[in-house]
Amino acid sequence: MTEFRMPTLGADMEAGTLVEWLKKPGDTVARGDIIAVVDTEKGAIEVEVFNDGVIDRIVAQPGQKVPVGTVLAMIREAAEAPSTVAPAVTPPPPEPVRAPRRAGRASPAARRAAEELHVDLATVEGHGPGGSITIADIERAASLRTPPAAPVARSTGMRAAIGAAMARAKREIPHLYVATTVDLARPLAWLAAENQRRPVTERLLPVALFVKAVGRAVAEVQGIGGFWTDHGFVPGPGVHVGCAISLRDGGLVAPALHDVNTKALDVVGRELMDLVKRARAGALRSSEMSDATITVTNLGDLGVESAYAIIYPPQVAIVAFGRIVERPWVVDGRVEPRSVVTVSVSADHRAVDGRLAGSFLGAIERTLQAPETL
Amino acid sequence: MTREAIQEAVAQALASVAPEVNAQAIRPDRPLRDQVDLDSMDFLNFVIALHGSLGVDVPEADYTQFTSLRGAVDYLAERLKGRP
Numbered sequence: 001m002t003e004f005r006m007p008t009l010g011a012d013m014e015a016g017t018l019v020e021w022l023k024k025p026g027d028t029v030a031r032g033d034i035i036a037v038v039d040t041e042k043g044a045i046e047v048e049v050f051n052d053g054v055i056d057r058i059v060a061q062p063g064q065k066v067p068v069g070t071v072l073a074m075i076r077e078a079a080e081a082p083s084t085v086a087p088a089v090t091p092p093p094p095e096p097v098r099a100p101r102r103a104g105r106a107s108p109a110a111r112r113a114a115e116e117l118h119v120d121l122a123t124v125e126g127h128g129p130g131g132s133i134t135i136a137d138i139e140r141a142a143s144l145r146t147p148p149a150a151p152v153a154r155s156t157g158m159r160a161a162i163g164a165a166m167a168r169a170k171r172e173i174p175h176l177y178v179a180t181t182v183d184l185a186r187p188l189a190w191l192a193a194e195n196q197r198r199p200v201t202e203r204l205l206p207v208a209l210f211v212k213a214v215g216r217a218v219a220e221v222q223g224i225g226g227f228w229t230d231h232g233f234v235p236g237p238g239v240h241v242g243c244a245i246s247l248r249d250g251g252l253v254a255p256a257l258h259d260v261n262t263k264a265l266d267v268v269g270r271e272l273m274d275l276v277k278r279a280r281a282g283a284l285r286s287s288e289m290s291d292a293t294i295t296v297t298n299l300g301d302l303g304v305e306s307a308y309a310i311i312y313p314p315q316v317a318i319v320a321f322g323r324i325v326e327r328p329w330v331v332d333g334r335v336e337p338r339s340v341v342t343v344s345v346s347a348d349h350r351a352v353d354g355r356l357a358g359s360f361l362g363a364i365e366r367t368l369q370a371p372e373t374l
Numbered sequence: 375m376t377r378e379a380i381q382e383a384v385a386q387a388l389a390s391v392a393p394e395v396n397a398q399a400i401r402p403d404r405p406l407r408d409q410v411d412l413d414s415m416d417f418l419n420f421v422i423a424l425h426g427s428l429g430v431d432v433p434e435a436d437y438t439q440f441t442s443l444r445g446a447v448d449y450l451a452e453r454l455k456g457r458p
Binding site: 200 | 392393394411413414415418419421422425431432433434435
């Protein structure tokens with residue numbers, strides 16, 4: 001029997017409100033299955049299970065605000081007999097729930113519609129199969145409601161969460177910064193040629209090259225991708241690159257793109273676009289919220305030429321790409337106009353020295369110069 | 375295809391990437407990026423949406439035609455010329 005606990009949802013998240021269970025006792029689950037949906041300041045998050053088994057018992061109920069680490073359910077091994085007595089687990093006392101509610105079953109699409117229209121699922125009567133809530137039900141509820149609810153709460157909560165995490169980072173992490181300007185002539189020429197022969201749906205953005213190059217460099221330079229703990233630096237279990245994504249209504253999330261170093265560039269590009277889409281729709285997964293081993297931020301589209309970012313704890317480094325600009329550049333003793341980008345690495349000096357940060361930056365630059373190998 | 379239909383498709387594609395935007399309020403002759411918060415990924419999604427609705431695959435080299443809404447509609451009208 002395993003306790004399935006509320007996973008960590010990132011340094012800036014301490015609790016989430018359980019919205020619904022997607023599995024019931026007796027259901028078989030496999031590692032990575034989405035078994036519950038939790039609502040947080042950063043949108044609805046689909047909670048994945050960590051091991052294979054059978055749901056034995058549900059502990060936390062929809063509507064409950066659940067702190068990270070609380071037991072949500074008990075999962076038994078497939079061969080194990082169902083429990084007859086309640087296992088002796090003592091969940092941390094749930095925080096008082098402001099407005100207890102029991103939301104009906106709703107598809108992710110309906111949930112997203114509810115979120116967009118600021119409709120409380122608990123107030124909606126379902127007319128779909130088995131009484132489930134459909135998008136039409138949500139729209140009906142939204143049209144009947146007066147006055148419309150203001151979307152203030154989420155962005156305020158998110159600001160507070162970001163503020164807390166960043167204040168902690170600046171308080172606890174001795175940041176060091178290294179930066180360089182990278183000539184992008186080769187990678188951009190390669191990208192333009194690639195995109196010319198690709199249909200629009202498979203086109204690659206420079207940011208895909210950046211994210212992939214960072215993943216490759218993390219795999220190459222030991223000691224950068226991972227976490228700062230009470231026992232010092234611990235390397236991450238894989239190369240999971242957090243991608244800072246600004247949300248259109250304000251706010252920021254940095255979900256992880258998993259195993260970037262072993263994925264083809266095409267896959268990285270596609271998954272990055274999907275990640276941005278889901279971040280903005282409020283449909284990220286719990287693993288994406290918590291297991292990034294490094295973060296990349298790309299402010300170039302805003303006209304920012306160079307940026308020095310704050311590390312997202314407990315990670316030990318963050319890479320910031322600025323805007324791609326044309327600059328006079330010396331090539332073989334002659335000045336030429338070239339597209340260049342400024343790349344900076346902020347690193348936690350408790351774990352990383354300037355020398356290591358420098359060789360990591362060098363690895364990013366070198367990797368970018370060989371785009372065909374990405 | 376009429377110019378109005380193209381305008382409508384452009385407005386819908388824009389709404390799909392920037393739902394907060396009121397397409398009616400956009401000045402067609404002014405730079406689009408000054409009026410709508412579009413990053414390079416939003417722009418690619420915009421072009422993908424147009425490909426879906428109009429069947430036009432806009433090459434990267436032609437992105438410069440899309441600096442204003444009017445430029446985009448002119449360009450698409452030209453590409454769609456002769457199609458029903």
